Amino acid sequence: MTGKPASLLEVRDLTATFHRDGAPSRVVNGISFDIAPGEAVGFVGESGSGKSVTARAVMRLAPEGSSIEWGGRIRFQGQELLSLTEREMRDVRGRRIAMVFQDPMASLNPVMSVGAQIDDMLVRHTGVSTRAARKRTVELLGLVGIRDPAIRADDFPHQFSGGMRQRVLIAISVSCQPDLLIADEPTTALDVTVQAQILRLLMRLRRELGMALMLITHDFGVIAGMVERVYVMHRGDIVESGEVDTLFAAPKHAYTQALLAAVPRIESTRRPA
């Protein structure tokens, strides 16, 4: 790779087809989008719109026990991800593209200490010893706002609240300083007050580490103030895209208008959609 690519992630005509019981069902119908280095991009849509599958396509992660077929092109830093072998893809996952998932209560291994779950990733991608990794793990736990990180690193997931677990998962995802962080509904399972803290944390880390952010949500309220551009997804298609301010001010597509109207507002009375 020579020079800085204009686009960090360049997706063209992406399709995703599930194969269950022989009957294929297409959930993403050939979508195209770009993410520039360091840029924050939102993907909004209701459940079933294909946004999570799109996110997982970039990681090439199929749900366990299902067979999924990707089509189209996914170029990341000039490299075609869909043509990589599984072994090569494992070097991309976590190291260059990392992901934060929806449900922090279920996303940590219950029988490993949280520290060990960051250690193993550091050992895997940076080749340091477990002992050296632990030093960095403690720094990372401190970075995401865990108090007494050196002590807490030896605690197990069940000793943490939902918000704290999501912080741990964020620490895991940024541990190898990825160029792209995918956050798939990172606050959906959390209390409203905790949601704001987690979003602020993601914003701060993105700024400090210079990562690009792909934020997936069904909630326009989460998008506001977090991202620069938005793609609106509906039934496997991107129906509208643009600068977040423009889109908020003048949504063109009827579905976008409906989604925006679904966000409860305190300052204004309800208006017809």
Added chain:
Amino acid sequence: MLRMILVRLALTVPILFGVSIIAFGLMRALPGDFVLAAAGTTAVSDEVLAVTRRNLGLDRPIWEQYGIWLGNALAGDLGTSFATKKSVVSELLPRLAVTAELTLMAGLLAMLMGATTGLASARLRGRTDWVVRGLNSLLLAVPNFVVATLIVLLFGLYFPTIGIFNYVPFARDPLGNIGSLLLPALSLALTVSVTVSENTRAAVLEVSSQDYVMVARAKGLLARTILGNYLVKNALTPVITVTGLQLAALLGGSILIETIFTIPGMGQYLFDSVSRRDYPVIQAIVLVSSTIVLLMNVLVDIAYARVDARVSYD
């Protein structure tokens, strides 16, 4: 943790007390007694029978017999065999060692076979899954004494050079001893391995669909790290439970297997003693086996806490 172990150990005392009553009562509820069994078909006068019973203490009220036996047992004396006139402890210990070895070997084999097939079944799916589950159903349907008999027949008819009835004592030839117990242990292990296999398969499938496995994949971890630290570690708890509980099945199964393969273990000793109504021996074996099963359960509980940090007994 230490408190839990002590509490669990203390709880085994009342259980063993109950077991001792049942063992004592059940034996005496069986028709006939040692004296009649020993007389067999020989015509013996009632006077002779009465004298023999008095000598063995069988003429006393049953609660008194129980009291004497319990008192001695608490002092570590499990009585004297009616048949051999030797102390039960001295006769039982070497046999217990043989049975323990057989059960341990069978347990290890069952865990090894069960865990491997269960894991392969859950991970590889497809044809492997199909074959493993088919074999499991077959093995579950066939009792282990039938398998043992088939093994005896197979080796007896086609490989007579491999002596299947030549039990070699450990002290004489350790390797030969293990070799001579291998086939009996295998036939004892098969049924239990099915239970372990099916439970391993279910546990691994359950764990595979958990979010944290997806997270592990998203971290780019190597397949073997995910398998060891994420899948197997989490699937271990249910597998430990069933394996621990199956120990009772192994002990029970060893009675039949030892009889079929003529291994001088506790099982064969029990079998002979029941036919002879040799009460002290039977009671001792029931008590010792129950103690082993109870201790195993405590060990299983300890293993839980070691494997899963969420399990706390405080």
